[in-house]
Amino acid sequence: MVVVRLVNVTKVFRTGVVGVKDINLTVNHKEFMALLGPSGSGKSTTLYLIAGIYRPSSGKIFFDDRDVTNVPPKDRNIGLVFQNWALYPHMRVYDNIAFPLRIKRLPENEIRKKVLETARMLRIEKLLNRYPWQLSGGQQQRVAIARALVKEPDVLLLDEPLSNLDAQLRISVRAELKRLQKKLGITTIYVTHDQAEALAMADRIAVINNGRIIQIGAPEQVYTKPATVFVGGFLGNPPMNFVEGEIIEDKGKLYIVIAGQKIISPTHYEPIVRRRGLRKVIVGFRPEDTMILPECRDRNECVKGMVYAVEPMGREYIVVADLGGELVKAIVPRTLVLTDDQEICLCPSLAKIVLFDPKTEKSLESLAAEKD
Amino acid sequence: MTKTNLFSKIKNFIHSDAFIFLLPAIILIIVFYLIPIVVSVYMSFTPLKNWNIARYIHEFVGFENYWRFLYMVTHDPTVRPIFITTVVFILITLAINVLGGLGLAIATFFMGEREASSTQLLWLLPRMTPIAVYSMIWYYFFHGSEIGTLNSILMSLGIIHNPIDWGQSIIPWGPWMIIIFVNGLVGVSYGMIVFTSAISNIPKELVIAARVDGASNWSITKNILIPLLKWHIVYVTTWQMLSLLTTYDHIFLLVEWGLVNRYYGTTWALYIYNMAFTAAEKDLGLAAATGVILVIVGAILGLLALKILGFEKMVKEPRGDI
Structure with missing residues (x-):
């Protein structure tokens, strides 16, 4: 059971730029929450705050009742997938997926078991001996997700993981990712600027603009009852x-x-x-x-x-x-x-x-x- | 047929835009590289002495200068130290340059921005300081009398009671230590700059991903940064090795000012310079032959280093998606 809770979180960067302001957000256990907003809206900042890569300037972040505001990323047990996937180019797929476990100094036979299990789940078990540059975009993306999942994280954080894929593939991976999330039942926070992605996958959507959360709700609700002109204009193709x-x-x-x-x-x-x-x-x-x-x-x-x-x-x-x-x-x-x-x-x-x-x-x- | 073909090709090249574009570089290479090499090789086959060109230029002695070089290396007790010094100097200074540069680049990577740039500036100072000034600083630092900074520090701390002549009395490690220290300090900044710019090209997500997985600074360095810097390390090592093989400016001043021992403070490149320009009897034919051998050794070492370190693989390895 992991509930992610942000209470009055504000992030002001050293340059004086306000990343996010007064964010209040609760992501329930097993929930798929999409953070939706245009570029520069603060959605990735919010994700990095949850990951612990950024420290909030004020406010608190909780994983269940545990205050993780000042806990470093490694002690939060999160899996993180980046837009560019961030695979280590000098490591084979196997070693990429094994990396988080090797850092934890697990015995090699246990690592092997877990890597194979995760690879099978994402249907990349035949690619384990390849290097990232020998994979297609869709395969690299699976490897990145496998690396995030192999350590059995409490929270899965995805930063625009589909935007480097071509349009056709994006739509097919969308359904797959949604199914995988439901099957594993991991609390998932998904950052995207693509309203169709958010509507298609998320249990709830938090619409962010100018560093503030404008509306949180189920896709249907956000779509039919936009709280502001911005939300109505941002969701839907063509928009409202x-x-x-x-x-x-x-x-x-x-x-x-x-x-x-x-x-x-x-x-x-x-x-x-x-x-x-x-x-x-x-x-x-x-x-x-x-x-x-x-x-x-x-x-x-x-x-x-x-x-x-x-x-x-x-x-x-x-x-x-x-x-x-x-x-x-x-x-x-x-x-x-x-x-x-x-x-x-x-x-x-x-x-x-x-x-x-x-x-x-x-x-x-x-x-x-x-x-x- | 082929001859006229080649001729017309050259003619075409001379009339092309590419030729005009390349002309300055071609002239520079011919004047400062090809002609000196040809002249050196030619000189090495003459008994040229004391710049008496008119007298010796048409005399031809074959490989005699090369045999004399070989005889000297094997029989002259004053020449052996020079070659041992060259080997020790290159190996240790190279290690300091490459590892120091790598260490500094990685350390500054983990530092805050302000600390990083001031650290890097500090290490660039030796490179920015004029050679004579920089050598002067270390001349006084290692000076053998009580005016030497090192001696006066150690004496005031009570560690030693009489000044030590570092570069002349502790043979061979005294002079070696000094020339390695002085050159090592200059060379570190080169590796540091190459590695720093290489690290800044590594996507920051790779490091963040590892951090999230719980990797320590050391683990990030060992598992991610160093493997991704492999080709830069090959390049810096090769480049620094060749430049150390031919460097003599700082060493020349330190020897000339009497700070370090003449035999255990002289490297091959300086030895050639002295033979041709400062010796009482300037044996230019022998100096040229020694120089030619140095160039050959440099070329072989360079190719060998690239081979051992896998330069070929770097060139052949497909980069990017297939």
Whole structure:
């Protein structure tokens, strides 16, 4: 049982650069946690803090109830996999995997047993006599994971381990890694800038930006209920659409005016909009939750727009529409025939719309949660 | 047919851009390398003495100078020490240069940035100091009278009561120690710089990974840094060996100033210099023959070192993905 807990962790580098600020994060036993963020957001810094390679400037790190804040990396029993895999180029695969055990001075026959066992698990037992430069990227990556797993770590830390692989391989390794993690049941923290990777593999995702954790939640939750405009824009391909809207009241009902057109405000947002007396909002809606109709007639959740471009993606089309000067995207079935500059009707699914406060860029739900 | 072919090839080369680009280097090599070698080899077959070129230049004595060299080495009791000194000097100084440079590069790798750069600067000082000034410092340090720093320190500590003439009285290790010390200190910085830049090219993740696995500094050094520096060690060893074989500037001053014994403080390269330029009777033919042999020995040693240390493997080994 290992639960990794970061409490108010801040890291300021000697140069004065703030790596991460006030990080609070709990990774449960056997959990696969993804740290997701753009480059320079502090996600790798967080990982290195957990590994003990960096010492926090303030705050504490716990493995279960044990305070490891000042414990050196070697005494934390962690396995670490790097983006470039960091295999020792002068050692054969066998010796690479055996290295952590040799440092621990285990007897050679026990080392042999463990190396073979781990190699078999990762299906690299035929490569043990090769040097790293004789392996493909995917094989090197397996060796790196084997080296991290061979010492049976309490926590597995992965720093963008798939980003040096080509796109095809990345997708196949993704599923394999996820299965392996579930099978071994090791608490795993996985750093990535690839939102698809995080969504596909993680039990929970912590979205990091500018050294702060913005949202922690299950993939589904982070995807459908982004806490900020940033999260909505970072997850999804294509990402969430954002348009400015103005709140008006008409005969006791709330409406949002987008590009001069009125749509009905989602009912679940009514109480908070009224309570805060918001006049302006940012309306977020996902391309796949947006329907396109040839004309609007009298539907009160739709707005008129113009076809700007159509991108055929094979399985579906992405329609880029001009909505009063702003471009938004919608995913439509291939059966829909559209031409450029054609007038169309865009209908975001009301239930799935997310409203954000334009000042803080936070979603109204998360603002409401903050108050309570 | 082939002759005109070759001729037109040369002509083409002279008219090409590559020729203009290489011209300065070609001129330098011809003037400062090829011509001196040809002249030296030619001189070694003449009885040239005291720079009396007009008289001896057309006399040709065959291999006589080489036989004289061989006879001297085997029979002249003043020449033997010079060759023993050369061997001891090169072996020990080389070990100090390579191991010291390696040790310093690795030590500074584990230090903080500021400590590392000041340590390295300190060790570069001997290389930056003019030869005469640097030799002067150690001349006074090892001086045989009570003005010598070493003597006065030992005397004030009460370890010795009379000054010791380090370079003249303790034969042969006194002069050997001094010339090895003075040259070793200069040479360390070369290895240090090569190894430091090589270490900085090792991906830092390799070291972090080993650290996470619990490797100590010594274990990281032994298992990761040194194996990855193998080719740099080969290079520095070969390079330093050849430069020690031909160096004489510091030693020349130390011998000239009387700090070290003339026989056990002179190396082969200095011996040639003295024979040609400072001896009462300047036996240039013999000096040239001795020099030619030195060049041959250097070439053989260089190739041998590369062979033993596996330079071939370095060149042939495929690097990167196949």
